[in-house]
Amino acid sequence: MSETLLETFDLVKNFPLRRGLFGQHRLNLLAVDRVSLQLDQSETLGLVGESGSGKSTLALTIMRLYEPSSGQVRFAGQQIVGLDESKMLPVRRQMQMIFQDPFAALDPRLTVGQSISEPLDIHGIGAPAERAAAAQQLLERVGLSRNVIGRYPNEFSGGQQQRIGIARALALRPRLMICDEPVSALDVSVQAQILNLLRDLQDEFKLAYLFISHNIAITAFMSHRIGVMYLGRLVEIAPSRQIVTTPRHPYTQALVAAVPEPDPALQKSERPVRGDIPSPIDRPSGCSFRTRCPLAQAICAEQEPELRLVASNQYAACHFA
Numbered sequence: 001m002s003e004t005l006l007e008t009f010d011l012v013k014n015f016p017l018r019r020g021l022f023g024q025h026r027l028n029l030l031a032v033d034r035v036s037l038q039l040d041q042s043e044t045l046g047l048v049g050e051s052g053s054g055k056s057t058l059a060l061t062i063m064r065l066y067e068p069s070s071g072q073v074r075f076a077g078q079q080i081v082g083l084d085e086s087k088m089l090p091v092r093r094q095m096q097m098i099f100q101d102p103f104a105a106l107d108p109r110l111t112v113g114q115s116i117s118e119p120l121d122i123h124g125i126g127a128p129a130e131r132a133a134a135a136q137q138l139l140e141r142v143g144l145s146r147n148v149i150g151r152y153p154n155e156f157s158g159g160q161q162q163r164i165g166i167a168r169a170l171a172l173r174p175r176l177m178i179c180d181e182p183v184s185a186l187d188v189s190v191q192a193q194i195l196n197l198l199r200d201l202q203d204e205f206k207l208a209y210l211f212i213s214h215n216i217a218i219t220a221f222m223s224h225r226i227g228v229m230y231l232g233r234l235v236e237i238a239p240s241r242q243i244v245t246t247p248r249h250p251y252t253q254a255l256v257a258a259v260p261e262p263d264p265a266l267q268k269s270e271r272p273v274r275g276d277i278p279s280p281i282d283r284p285s286g287c288s289f290r291t292r293c294p295l296a297q298a299i300c301a302e303q304e305p306e307l308r309l310v311a312s313n314q315y316a317a318c319h320f321a
Contacts, residue, residue: 002040004077005208006062006176010034011071013054013061017281029280031057033232034071041175042202044209046223046240048216048255052277054232055212059178062210063095064088076175093123096169100181102161106153112139112164113149119171138167142197159190166197170205178210183218195222216255220244228252231288232280234307236321238314248316250293287319295320 013032019025032054039045047055060066062073064080073080080091096119099105106115116138117131126134136146142163153161162182169177179198183191195218202209213219219226220240227237228249236249247253254273273292278284284291290300299319307317 002043004038005041005043005075006039006210007037007072007074008062009036009072009074011036011058011061011073012069013057013066014069027281030283031232031280032061035229035232035234037227037234037237039176039208039210041208042206043225044202044211044223046211046213046219046226047229048213048219048226049229050214050277052231052280053229054280055229056180057232058229059097059180059210059212063092063097063178089123093172094175095178096172096174096176097178097180098162098165098169098182101185102158102165103153105165106161106168108153111150111152112156115153115164116168116171119168123172125172134171135167138170139164141170141201142167143193157190158186159194162186162194163197166194166201170201173205174207176208176210178212180212181214182211184213184215191218198222216244217259228255231277231283233288233317235289235318236314236316237307238311242311242314246311246314248310248314248321249289249318250295250320251289252316287317289318 011032012034015029015031017027017029019027035058037045047058049055057066061068068081075091075095078091080088083091110118113132113135116135120126120131120134136149139146139149144160144163153164156164183194186194198209199222201207211219211222220243223240225237226240226243227234228251229235230251236243236247236252243252244256247256275292278288278291286302286304287300290296293300305317305319307315310316310321
């Protein structure tokens with residue numbers, strides 16, 4: 001039986017805003033709305049949804065780069081919400097992040113070797129010579145030559161920069177890696193190489209991944225389970241195969257239908273989604289998806305559906321799932 005590594009309970013992240021000439025109008029941007037999830041050791045949980053659905057905000061809140069407004073985050077059984085920085089430091093050693101833009105994530109003033117060894121410096125691991133040797137080994141492990149250790153980030157391609165970012169994230173031997181759109185900024189030809197590298201590293205280091213993407217096909221390739229987010233809420237969660245073959249929520253069905261089919265002879269039953277995702281400042285009443293949903297009825301405006309079991313290991317927040 002797998003060990004539960006990460007759990008969130010009713011996690012909420014609000015961003016208070018002020019509008020008007022003198023900031024007299026107080027508004028509330030609800031970016032993450034009562035999200036509860038669980039991730040086991042060596043498992044990949046994918047998070048998928050359109051831009052603005054709250055995926056990245058959820059990840060940053062789990063990492064406590066954003067402070068949660070309410071709710072709980074447990075890592076390896078420890079409640080980490082409310083811990084001060086000194087107590088969070090050993091937790092952060094076990095939780096690392098790979099960012100969407102690899103160039104922006106690397107300090108252009110530091111060499112590759114300095115970037116990779118910086119986490120070791122911060123946590124006081126090893127002597128300087130040991131840190132340099134560890135950086136060289138990590139470079140080789142992610143498919144780069146150890147001879148590039150003295151070069152700077154601008155001398156590398158996007159795919160190579162992301163490999164450097166992965167090496168840096170591995171330096172502390174974390175248990176959890178949060179991958180925030182790790183291939184969306186890369187050429188298609190490079191994406192598969194990075195995805196396969198991540199899968200190999202997961203097997204080798206027994207890593208758990210929280211894998212964030214707007215591409216449900218890539219997410220299904222990488223993940224054991226997928227959570228679908230819409231306007232800050234989880235609207236469906238299930239094993240990857242069930243999500244792509246038998247999606248229950250109409251939003252998930254629209255995401256799956258939008259994946260290009262290479263065989264033109266195969267027809268998909270599409271349920272079109274109208275319009276754009278609403279503003280998290282002015283959320284629809286009841287079901288947040290109802291303004292775009294082809295199945296919407298009167299009850300959808302009156303009552304918010306709860307995430308409920310609709311099939312084996314499959315949960316959906318829809319009155320008609």
